[in-house]
Amino acid sequence: MKELATALFLLPMLMTTILPSTQAQTPAGTSPEFWKWAQKPPMGWNSWDCFATTVTEAQTKAQADYMAEKLALYGWQYIVVDIQWYESGATSFEYRANAPLEMDEWSRLQPASNKFPSAAGGKGFKALADYVHSKGLKFGIHMMRGIPRQAVTRNTPIKGTKLHAADIADTHSTCPWNPDMYGVDMTKPGAQEYYDSLYAMFASWGVDFVKVDDLSRPYHQAEIEAIRRAIDKTRRPIILSTSPGETPVTSGAHVQQHANMWRISDDFWDDWSALFTQFKRLDDWTPYRGPGHFPDADMLPLGAIRQVPGYGGGPWTRFTQDEQRTMMSLWAIVRSPLMMGGDMTKNDDFTLSLLTNKEVIEVNQNSNGNRQLFHRDGLIAWIANDPNGPDKYLAVFNTGDALTLDIKNAVFRSDLLTRQTPGHGVEVELDITEAKKLFLMVDDGGDNFTADHFDWSEPRLIGPQGEFKLTELPWIKATAGWGQPSTKTAVGGKPMRIDGKQVAYGIGTHANSIIEFDLPPGYTKFKAFAGLDEGGTSQPNGATVRAMVFTHSPYIQQESATVPVTWQELGFNGPVRVRDLWQRKDLGVFSDQVFIVLKPHASVLYRITPVKAP
CATH class of the missing domain: 2.60.120 (Jelly Rolls)
Structure with a gap:
C-alpha cells in the first residue's frame, strides 16, 4: 500500500448539447423535451462576479473573444450578461431604487444603449448575440422575475392584448434586494401573454440561455411554470436557469420538470465557509441530478473578480490554490453547471489551468451515478461512474480547517x-x-x-x-x-x-x-x-x-489528515490502477486500498481502473 500526497487540481466543464425542439405537455413519468437541450452541465461565463451591474458590450465581446480562442476547445460555450443591463446609470454591486430603466412600449426591458451601443433604436441584443454566435458560442442574459415597476407606474400595455401592466402586476410580490420589478399574478388575464411576449422578444434576439432571478427563494411556482410555457412557445431551445437559492429540496420534482438548472444556495463567493456548506446541499440534491436538469452550485469566483466598487474582498479571488482545486473537484464530481465568474481576459496561468483540464472536464460532462461515498468527521468522498466502461471517479476532500x-x-x-x-x-x-x-x-x-x-x-x-x-x-x-x-x-x-x-x-x-x-x-x-x-x-x-x-x-x-479508501467501498474486488486527474499522471497499481494524505481544505480527484488478472 502506498501513501498518496495531495494532488494538484483544476476543473473546467464541457458544453451543453442543444437540440432544437419544442416542449409540449409532458405526460407523467416521461422526460421533458427541453432536457435534450442541455444533456450535459452548461459551461460558460457570467458577468456578475467581475462586473456586477456595469458590464458593457465591449467587455462582453472581449470575454467572447477569449473564450473562443482559449476555452471553446474544452467545451466552454455560454456568454451570459447578468443583471441590470437595462439600467443606464448602474455603477456597482448595489441597486438604485426608482432608477429609470430602458423599456419598450410593451412593458419589456431593453438594453441600455450607453452600455450596449448596438441596441440603440430598439434593436435589443440581436447584434451582440450575432457576434457571440459568430465565435461559435452561445449568448445568454439575466432577468428578474416579474414586470417592471416602471411599467406599472406608467401602466404601459401588454403586447397582444388590450390589457396593461397594472392589470397583471402583484404589487405585494416584490424582491427584497432588488427594486426593479413587481411579481406577476398568474391568475390574471394577460399575465401569460406578458411572459410570452417577453420570451418571444428574447428568441428574436437570438438568446440561448436565460437566468431568471428572484424565482427560487421563495419558490414562485406559478411564474416558473409561466416562463416554461413562454420558452416552449418560442420554439427556440433556450436554457432556463433559476436563481437564487436555496431552492427548496421539497420542490425538486417540480423544478426539474421546468428548468435545466436551479440554484441550491444564495450567491456563492470566495469564502471557505460558503464552500463548506455546499457539500451537504449537493448531497441533498442527489435524487434530482440528471441529463438536462442539474442542481447549480453557482458561479466559480475565480481569478479577477470584483472589478467594480460596492463589494468588499479585493479584485482577485480570496480562495487559496488548494481551495480553488477543491471547489473545481466538487463541481466536477457532482456535475454542477460551470460558470466562470472572473474577468477571463485577466486570467493567470493557474486560473487558466483550472479551466482547461480535459480529464477533469470529462468527469463533469459525462460521468453518471454521482453520489457521496462517505462523510467521516469532515473527510468527504464522492464517486461517479465512467459511462463507457468499468472505471470510476473518486474525489476525496479534507474539509477541516488548518x-x-x-x-x-x-x-x-x-x-x-x-x-x-x-x-x-x-x-x-x-x-x-x-x-x-x-x-x-x-x-x-x-x-x-x-x-x-x-x-x-x-x-x-x-x-x-x-x-x-x-x-x-x-x-x-x-x-x-x-x-x-x-x-x-x-x-x-x-x-x-x-x-x-x-x-x-x-x-x-x-x-x-x-x-x-x-x-x-x-x-x-x-x-x-x-x-x-x-x-x-x-x-x-x-x-x-x-x-x-x-x-x-x-x-x-490542525495537521494533514490521512484518509483510507478501500476498493470494496467503490465496488472493486481486486487491484486497481489510480490516475491523478489534476496532476495528469498515473500513480500506480494498488492491491486493496490507498491512504490519501490531505492538507486542510485540499482534495484529490482520481480515475480508478480495475486491473485484470494476468
Whole structure:
C-alpha cells in the first residue's frame, strides 16, 4: 500500500448539447423535451462576479473573444450578461431604487444603449448575440422575475392584448434586494401573454440561455411554470436557469420538470465557509441530478473578480490554490453547471489551468451515478461512474480547517443574537488586565445564511489614563465572511446602524469574522455593544450571529489528515490502477486500498481502473 500526497487540481466543464425542439405537455413519468437541450452541465461565463451591474458590450465581446480562442476547445460555450443591463446609470454591486430603466412600449426591458451601443433604436441584443454566435458560442442574459415597476407606474400595455401592466402586476410580490420589478399574478388575464411576449422578444434576439432571478427563494411556482410555457412557445431551445437559492429540496420534482438548472444556495463567493456548506446541499440534491436538469452550485469566483466598487474582498479571488482545486473537484464530481465568474481576459496561468483540464472536464460532462461515498468527521468522498466502461471517479476532500476555533477559551460569548434580541445586540464589558491580545469574533450562529451584518459599536479600552477608542488602533488582521471589515461604514457600505440608532463609531463586519489587535499596555477593561447591523436585519431572512471575545489566540493548529479508501467501498474486488486527474499522471497499481494524505481544505480527484488478472 502506498501513501498518496495531495494532488494538484483544476476543473473546467464541457458544453451543453442543444437540440432544437419544442416542449409540449409532458405526460407523467416521461422526460421533458427541453432536457435534450442541455444533456450535459452548461459551461460558460457570467458577468456578475467581475462586473456586477456595469458590464458593457465591449467587455462582453472581449470575454467572447477569449473564450473562443482559449476555452471553446474544452467545451466552454455560454456568454451570459447578468443583471441590470437595462439600467443606464448602474455603477456597482448595489441597486438604485426608482432608477429609470430602458423599456419598450410593451412593458419589456431593453438594453441600455450607453452600455450596449448596438441596441440603440430598439434593436435589443440581436447584434451582440450575432457576434457571440459568430465565435461559435452561445449568448445568454439575466432577468428578474416579474414586470417592471416602471411599467406599472406608467401602466404601459401588454403586447397582444388590450390589457396593461397594472392589470397583471402583484404589487405585494416584490424582491427584497432588488427594486426593479413587481411579481406577476398568474391568475390574471394577460399575465401569460406578458411572459410570452417577453420570451418571444428574447428568441428574436437570438438568446440561448436565460437566468431568471428572484424565482427560487421563495419558490414562485406559478411564474416558473409561466416562463416554461413562454420558452416552449418560442420554439427556440433556450436554457432556463433559476436563481437564487436555496431552492427548496421539497420542490425538486417540480423544478426539474421546468428548468435545466436551479440554484441550491444564495450567491456563492470566495469564502471557505460558503464552500463548506455546499457539500451537504449537493448531497441533498442527489435524487434530482440528471441529463438536462442539474442542481447549480453557482458561479466559480475565480481569478479577477470584483472589478467594480460596492463589494468588499479585493479584485482577485480570496480562495487559496488548494481551495480553488477543491471547489473545481466538487463541481466536477457532482456535475454542477460551470460558470466562470472572473474577468477571463485577466486570467493567470493557474486560473487558466483550472479551466482547461480535459480529464477533469470529462468527469463533469459525462460521468453518471454521482453520489457521496462517505462523510467521516469532515473527510468527504464522492464517486461517479465512467459511462463507457468499468472505471470510476473518486474525489476525496479534507474539509477541516488548518486553524480551528476553540470557543472554550473565549472570555466572552453571547447567546444567539437575532432580530428578536432586545436592542438587536448585547453589552460587552470585560477585564483585560495584563492581556496583550484582543480577538473580536462573530460567527454565523449555525444557519449559514449570508445576511449576518454586524457592528462592534463604540469599542473602547479603559484604564487609569482614561478611554481609548479601539477604532484608532490598527488591527493586525481582519476577516469577514462577506465584504471587508471597516471602521468607516457598515460592511455593506452604509452608515452603521443598530436597531434604528446610528453608531457613533465602530467596526462594521459580517459573520464569519475575526479581528485581531495587539493591545497597548495599561488598559484594564474592554467595552462595546455587539449588535446586528440594519444591513442584515432589514432583510427577510438570516441576521443570526454569536459574538465572542478572546484575549489569547482562539485557534488550534490542525495537521494533514490521512484518509483510507478501500476498493470494496467503490465496488472493486481486486487491484486497481489510480490516475491523478489534476496532476495528469498515473500513480500506480494498488492491491486493496490507498491512504490519501490531505492538507486542510485540499482534495484529490482520481480515475480508478480495475486491473485484470494476468
